[in-house]
Amino acid sequence: MKETELWARLQHHLGAGYYRVWAAEQSLPDVGGRTVVQALEAGVSSKDVWRAAWTALELPARER
Template structure:
């Protein structure tokens, strides 16, 4: 997973404004008591950061990979 994919998932799950606020302020104990931003800045793998955030915020596992989009609407095809 790339950082851009992490941010896409954060935006989809929490909305852009709240997701960015959460990433800047919510401390994840699973990542050494760091925020999402701090963990990424110190080299944590985006997938691990996303999983820790999902665990902490009780995101159901079926949403951990993001929304299912028809192929023509997929962001990587734009």
Template sequence: MRLTDFWQRLEQAFGPAYARSLAADHAFADLGGRTIDEAIARGVETATIWRAVVAAYSDRVPARLR
């Protein structure tokens, strides 16, 4: 998944403002306790990051974006 696609999905699921806040502030267990921003900076594949978001927020991510 391209980084631009990742951000588009995140913003569609959470809205632009909350998506950026989520990326900066929420530590995901599936990412080793890293935030989205930290995981991206460390080179974690965006598909892996997206799966962690979906796992943590399955009730908020529409099926069409999974």
């Protein structure tokens, strides 16, 4: 997954006005307690970050 797809999915699920805030502030246990932004900066793959966000957002399996 490309990083642009990760951002598009987050925007789709959280809305244009909120997804960047959520990505900068929500701690995700599945990526070591980092936020989306921190995880990407640390070199975690976009796919792994999306899986962590998917879990945190409790999205349906079809969205994985």
